[in-house]
Amino acid sequence: MKFFIDTANLAQIKEANDLGILDGVTTNPSLMAKEGIKGSDAVMAHYKTICEMVDGPVSAEVLGTTFDDIVSEGKKLVTIHKNIVVKVPMIKDGIKAIKWFTDNGIKTNCTLVFSAGQAILAAKAGATYVSPFIGRIDDGNWDGVQLIEQIVSIYNGQGFMTEVLAASIRTPLHIVRCAEAGADVCTCPLSSILGLLKHPLTDLGLEQFLKDAKSMQ
Numbered sequence: 001m002k003f004f005i006d007t008a009n010l011a012q013i014k015e016a017n018d019l020g021i022l023d024g025v026t027t028n029p030s031l032m033a034k035e036g037i038k039g040s041d042a043v044m045a046h047y048k049t050i051c052e053m054v055d056g057p058v059s060a061e062v063l064g065t066t067f068d069d070i071v072s073e074g075k076k077l078v079t080i081h082k083n084i085v086v087k088v089p090m091i092k093d094g095i096k097a098i099k100w101f102t103d104n105g106i107k108t109n110c111t112l113v114f115s116a117g118q119a120i121l122a123a124k125a126g127a128t129y130v131s132p133f134i135g136r137i138d139d140g141n142w143d144g145v146q147l148i149e150q151i152v153s154i155y156n157g158q159g160f161m162t163e164v165l166a167a168s169i170r171t172p173l174h175i176v177r178c179a180e181a182g183a184d185v186c187t188c189p190l191s192s193i194l195g196l197l198k199h200p201l202t203d204l205g206l207e208q209f210l211k212d213a214k215s216m217q
């Protein structure tokens, strides 16, 4: 399973990248706004900085909701860097635009996916990635990981090439369960990635080893 970081925060991207386990980055308009980025030139410059920091796919989301606007924005976004993936919402014009991008060799990430039916449409249109939002599904008292399992099973059975990118990750356990479910990619906040490191027995064991090592000096 590939690890992407789900943020537009440069310090967090650097910290995850320095671990040596980062395969890519996803952003969305809310994450960009959180960093105080304003205006299309600043947005483009920020994506360029991220692409220069991380050697892997960087999802940049379109803001338009019509076919023409999505295609024109996507064409502009891919001029930033070869690793840009155009992130497109799961709407009717979005599907049409994903098909256009697929036919024109442009990689896409179909976002705001909450059902297996939506995931089938994204795959039919040739999306490179499909992003089911598992945390938001959990928020509604359903099990987001079950949707990952269902999409993985459909894609495997049907031979779809679209990669399942589990998004809206909230905890380290989400990452583990997505790996079990067969997700191709997990895009996570830094806190969830770092949470994977934690175990009290590791801390206790290391404390004892260091103490014993000192006694040998």
Ligand code: G3P
Binding pocket: 006, 026, 027, 028, 133, 135, 136, 167, 168, 169, 187
């Ligand atoms: O990038 C999309 C997704 O990961 C959003 O997560 O936590 O806002 O539901 P969240």
